[in-house]
Amino acid sequence: MAFSCPAVSEKNVGNHDACKTCPNYKVCMGARQEAAELKQIKERFENVKHIILVLSGKGGVGKSTIAAQLAYSLASQDFKVGVLDVDITGPSIPKMFGLEDERIHETFLGWSPVFNSDNIAVMSIAFLLSHPENAVIWRGPKKNGLIKQFVRDVYWDELDYLIVDTPPGTSDEHLSIASFLEEKIDGAILVTTPQEVSLLDVRREVTFCKKANVNIIGVVENMSSFICSCGHESVIFKPTTGGAEKMCQEMNLKLLGKLPLDISLRESCDLGISFFNEVNESKAIRALREITETIKKEIExxxxxKEDKKEEKKEEEDFDEF
Structure with missing residues (x-):
């Protein structure tokens, strides 16, 4: 005999008399709470126009550098930018924005992000630590809980772009962000270096994006060459299999650009200042500007x-009704 839930069609699920003795009560209430939290998260991001994930298959390829410089680049064009650092065990974003000694402030609207300038806001677990050198030794559920707090409780106000800096690989943090933000994410930028060992991990990241239904905006090849202080350019990480360009051709991905190693860029990250304010013109500056413009065009x-598909669907529905 099939079981029929008397409260399944009611809005006030869990408060029906039959709910008290139902063996699925906890499961049902958990689903209800999750739906309520997702609604809260959706409301939090109503005034955020675009959300970009920055991913890398392995560590040390300059993912956080790309995330930070993309934020600086967009801010230099007078966009309002937020940076959410969900690298729980290795938060380096505060260092790159000169915010190491800052702490989270709580207001009646929620957690307030820390501002680097009038149009760059940052949130990171580093703001919760009593000392920058403290290690975060957490298992998956606790990481997931903090990321949920970040997306549910942080008040970003109005943003043109929110850049999410993730840890290397495909782990709890990636799954959490993909599930919490869902359709709000415009896409992901994949960061790699020219070596095959890095490209191999990026290919796994591509697989993750497809399974998680995350659009891939494109790939940035970092450290494609080295520019000395004397201006000479040389290739340190010589690609053995064609680098990111060949991989993008094989996997039908967009190559957003190639960023060279630049001493001034490294110094800007260490000092927590904008590379765009310190250097007037260089190959790295031009590459970052081109990458930024390409990302903006891909999102548009x-x-x-998406709007064309909505229009087509509406026309089909109108025709069916007719």
Whole structure:
């Protein structure tokens, strides 16, 4: 005999008399709470126009550097930018924005992000630590809980772009962000270096994005060459299999650009200042500007395609009704 839940069609699920003795009460209430939290998260991001994930298959490829410089680049164009650091065990974003000694402030609207300037806001677990050298030794559920707090409780106000800096690989943090933000994410930027060992891990990241239904905006090849202080350019990490360009051709991905190693860029990250304010012109500056413009165009193209699909679907529904 099939079991029929008397409260399944009611809005006030869990308060029906039959709910008290139901063996699935905890499961049902857990699903209800999760739905309520997802609604809260959706409301938090109503005024955030675009969300970009920055991913890398392995550590040490400059993912956080790309995330920080993309934020600085967009801010230099007068966009309002937020940076959410979900690298729980290795938060380096505060260092790159000169915010190491800052702490989270709580207001009646929620947690307030820390501001680097009028149009760059940052949130990171580093703001919760009593000392920058303290290690975060957490298992998955606790990481997931903090990320949920970040997306549910942080008040970003109005943002043109929110850049999410993730840890290397495909772990709890990635799954949490993909599930909490869902359709709000415009896409992911994959960061790699030219060596095959890095490209191999990026290919795994591509697989993750497809399984998690995350759009891939494109790939940035970092450290593609080295520019000395004298201006001479040389290739340190010589690609053995064609680098990111060949991989993008094989996997039908967009190569957003190639960023060279630049001493001034490294110094800017260490000092927590904008590379764009310190250097007037260089190959690295031009590459970052081109990467930024390409990302903006890719997001706009995706938006237009999405609107076209909505229009087509509406026309089909109107025709069916007719």
């Amino acid at each position: 193209n995706k938006k237009e395609k």
